[in-house]
Each structure stands twice: as structure tokens, then as C-alpha cells.
Amino acid sequence: MPQQGMPRHGNEPTMSEQQAPATFRFSTADWPARDRLAIWRESIGRTVIQLDTEPLSDGAFHAEATVLALPGLWLGSWALANLRAAVTRELLDGSDDLVLGIALSGAPIITHRRREATGDTGDAILMSTAEPRVSVYPSLVRFLSLRLPRKALTPFVPNPEDALMRPVPRDIEALRLLTFYADELNRMDRMAAGELQHVVVTHLYDLAALVIGATRDGAAVAENRGLRTARRAAVKADINSHLGDPALTLTAVAARQRLSPRSVQRLFAEQDTSFSEYVLGARLAQAYRLLTDPRWRDRNISSIAFEVGFGDLSYFNRAVRRRYGATPSEIRAMPER
Incomplete structure (x- = not known):
């Protein structure tokens, strides 16, 4: 595999000196x-x-x-x-x-x-x-x-x-999560500046250390920091990719991520939310995007509700109104920004 991760040209800053992405x-x-x-x-x-x-x-x-x-x-x-x-x-x-x-x-x-x-x-x-x-x-x-x-x-x-x-x-958890985390970063069009970059790099160091073979003390730090963050990101990505599945459940997500349901619940509890609250929020956000997308103008409200995983149209309407202060039809009728 190539040695260099980035081209070097004469007096270009070294890796430790480079700050801007x-x-x-x-x-x-x-x-x-x-x-x-x-x-x-x-x-x-x-x-x-x-x-x-x-x-x-x-x-x-x-x-x-x-x-x-x-x-x-x-x-x-x-x-x-x-x-x-x-x-x-x-x-x-x-x-x-x-x-x-x-x-x-x-x-x-x-x-x-x-x-x-x-x-x-x-x-x-x-x-x-x-x-x-x-x-x-x-x-x-x-x-x-x-x-x-x-x-x-x-x-x-x-x-x-x-x-x-x-x-x-490949079956080591830290390697699976490092692959996921790094691949997600490489897919991003833009990378946030400032302190967030250093946080991301620290998490990648943590995961790399666990892959290579950290000491007991080092592993404890890395697991509570980078590994936990990558687990949460992987769980959320799993949920977001299955929003349209009415059978999206805590048990199903935990099984795909090779975690226990209780472990998944703890990941959300650490952010003062829950699995079900996150799923609902993600489905509502996706519904809002579709309702305001001109390419979905020819789809009726019920089809959008089912598209994002709501099986009950009445519940969908109530949930949208609670979240956005407007009905799905009112959101669709808003002028384009």
C-alpha cells in the first residue's frame, strides 16, 4: 500500500505542523x-x-x-x-x-x-x-x-x-469501527474546522491503537473515548440507513452492530436521549426533507409517511405537527427558500 497519505512538496508543513484540512x-x-x-x-x-x-x-x-x-x-x-x-x-x-x-x-x-x-x-x-x-x-x-x-x-x-x-x-470490533469511521470521513464533502478536527483525529488514534494492540491502561482510555464514539456513530448510521423499514427495532440494530440491546440503549442515554427518540427524530427529519423537496411534489402525504417508516398516518401527522408546529400539508405548501 502506498506509503504517503498526502503529497509532499519541498517546504510543505510536516504532518504535525499542518492545521488546515x-x-x-x-x-x-x-x-x-x-x-x-x-x-x-x-x-x-x-x-x-x-x-x-x-x-x-x-x-x-x-x-x-x-x-x-x-x-x-x-x-x-x-x-x-x-x-x-x-x-x-x-x-x-x-x-x-x-x-x-x-x-x-x-x-x-x-x-x-x-x-x-x-x-x-x-x-x-x-x-x-x-x-x-x-x-x-x-x-x-x-x-x-x-x-x-x-x-x-x-x-x-x-x-x-x-x-x-x-x-x-477483520472481525475485531475496533478494526470494523475504524474502517467505518475513516470511510465516513473520506466520504464527507467538507471537514469541519477547528477543535472538531482534533477530536476526530483523537478518536482515530484511539481506534488505531486498539487495532495495533494497546496496553491495558491505553485500551481503557481508547475504549471510553474513540471506541464508544465510533460505536454510537455506527449505530446511528445503521438507523439512518433503515428508516423506511417498519421493522426497525432496537434488537435488530443491536444484532447488526454485534452489541447487546442494553449497550445500544446506554450509547443513547449518554446523550440524554433514547433509541426510540432518536429513530423518531431521524424519521421526522427525513420526512421534512421529502416534504420540502420539489422532486417529491407528485407523491402524496401518506406515501411519504410510509417511505420513512411510519405505519400509522394519523400518528405521523401528529408527530410532524408536534415537531414542526405545522401539518405535513402546511409544510409542503410553504414557499421554497
């Missing part, structure tokens, strides 16, 4: 076919992401990435196919960061520290930016990469070298 994107599909290899090798490979790259065969190759730079962390979403990518000694940048790669689909073959590992879908592998590495992508591989400063993890993981090139299986 920045996003870097590219795709070989956007370049003319006849120039694709030259652009990839020179303009992107060696110059931007500092990799010595070449296709594995004469067939088509593909490379794309979206990389988000946060204070103290670079987060990348990659898709590579028919490529060999090498971090040679000449391309090392003198840093001693850690890179955690998480395969989303496909299986890269990675050689690092005289060891070879295959990152099966869902698994994670830890590497060091201080040493050379070779990654091979025979077919399309999609993966996330997190570049983390070593000093940010040593309070939780005193000897991260022990975890280098030791695949972490």
Missing part, C-alpha cells in the same frame, strides 16, 4: 490513455506520492485516490489495479511515521521488513515509513490508509514495531 484527488481515468503511464510514473508516482511504480503487465492499469490531511493524520482512500508500487531507500523522506492499511476489497501483496503478507478484504496491516516497502496489486484493490505519527500512539502502544506486518483480522 486539505484534500488531494486524482484518477488515471481522467488522463488521456496515451499519456497515462508517463503521468502516473513521473508526475504522480515519483513526484507527488513518492513511489516507484510500474504496471505488472501490458494490460490496462488503474490508480485513483482521495486523501484528506487532518492535523496529525493523513487519511487516504485508494483504488489500484495491475500495479507494483515500491518505496525505495532513495524515496524515503526521513520520517518515522506508521501507516495502517485496511483492505476494503481485493488482496494486495505487501513485502516489508523482509516479510510478505497478503491483506485480505477487511484485514489491516501496519507498516513504517522509515523502511522500504513493495506493494503489488494484481487486480483491483480498494483500501484505506492512515498515516499516523509514532509519538501519538506510543502512550497507548509503547512498542508498535512488534505489530509491523502482523495482519489484523
Whole structure:
């Protein structure tokens, strides 16, 4: 997996110095076919992401990435196919960061520290930016990469070298939640500024430490902070993706998230709400969006109610009026803003 999470250009701030979020994107599909290899090798490979790259065969190759730079962390979403990518000694940048790669689909073959590992879908592998590495992508591989400063993890993981090139299986909760949390951030169009960025980065440090192997004291801190936040975010995302299901229940959500119903209830109680209150609020918010969306003008009120999971039209009308001080019909009749 590529070493760099973000391009470096001469006097660009180091990862610890960078404060403002920045996003870097590219795709070989956007370049003319006849120039694709030259652009990839020179303009992107060696110059931007500092990799010595070449296709594995004469067939088509593909490379794309979206990389988000946060204070103290670079987060990348990659898709590579028919490529060999090498971090040679000449391309090392003198840093001693850690890179955690998480395969989303496909299986890269990675050689690092005289060891070879295959990152099966869902698994994670830890590497060091201080040493050379070779990654091979025979077919399309999609993966996330997190570049983390070593000093940010040593309070939780005193000897991260022990975890280098030791695949972490996908069924570990911290890895599942780290994958979810990081993937959600990469999908965001904009990243909030200021203190929230540092909170997000801290949560990613917590989850990464648990994946790599935190000490008992470190794990206690990380579980009560980053892990708990990621659990709550995953539960809410699960609910939001099933709003239209009348069978959306606490038991069903808990089962999908591999938690007990009581654990899910506690996550909401910590925010002075409940599972049922959150579901109702999310359904009403979605109903409001549909009622005010011109593309839904031809749908009647009852179909919108059923679309967001209300099985009783009278209850839907009452709930909307209590929340917004207007009936669904009145909301629909409001002038567009």
C-alpha cells in the first residue's frame, strides 16, 4: 500500500505542523490513455506520492485516490489495479511515521521488513515509513490508509514495531469501527474546522491503537473515548440507513452492530436521549426533507409517511405537527427558500 497519505512538496508543513484540512484527488481515468503511464510514473508516482511504480503487465492499469490531511493524520482512500508500487531507500523522506492499511476489497501483496503478507478484504496491516516497502496489486484493490505519527500512539502502544506486518483480522470490533469511521470521513464533502478536527483525529488514534494492540491502561482510555464514539456513530448510521423499514427495532440494530440491546440503549442515554427518540427524530427529519423537496411534489402525504417508516398516518401527522408546529400539508405548501 502506498506509503504517503498526502503529497509532499519541498517546504510543505510536516504532518504535525499542518492545521488546515486539505484534500488531494486524482484518477488515471481522467488522463488521456496515451499519456497515462508517463503521468502516473513521473508526475504522480515519483513526484507527488513518492513511489516507484510500474504496471505488472501490458494490460490496462488503474490508480485513483482521495486523501484528506487532518492535523496529525493523513487519511487516504485508494483504488489500484495491475500495479507494483515500491518505496525505495532513495524515496524515503526521513520520517518515522506508521501507516495502517485496511483492505476494503481485493488482496494486495505487501513485502516489508523482509516479510510478505497478503491483506485480505477487511484485514489491516501496519507498516513504517522509515523502511522500504513493495506493494503489488494484481487486480483491483480498494483500501484505506492512515498515516499516523509514532509519538501519538506510543502512550497507548509503547512498542508498535512488534505489530509491523502482523495482519489484523477483520472481525475485531475496533478494526470494523475504524474502517467505518475513516470511510465516513473520506466520504464527507467538507471537514469541519477547528477543535472538531482534533477530536476526530483523537478518536482515530484511539481506534488505531486498539487495532495495533494497546496496553491495558491505553485500551481503557481508547475504549471510553474513540471506541464508544465510533460505536454510537455506527449505530446511528445503521438507523439512518433503515428508516423506511417498519421493522426497525432496537434488537435488530443491536444484532447488526454485534452489541447487546442494553449497550445500544446506554450509547443513547449518554446523550440524554433514547433509541426510540432518536429513530423518531431521524424519521421526522427525513420526512421534512421529502416534504420540502420539489422532486417529491407528485407523491402524496401518506406515501411519504410510509417511505420513512411510519405505519400509522394519523400518528405521523401528529408527530410532524408536534415537531414542526405545522401539518405535513402546511409544510409542503410553504414557499421554497
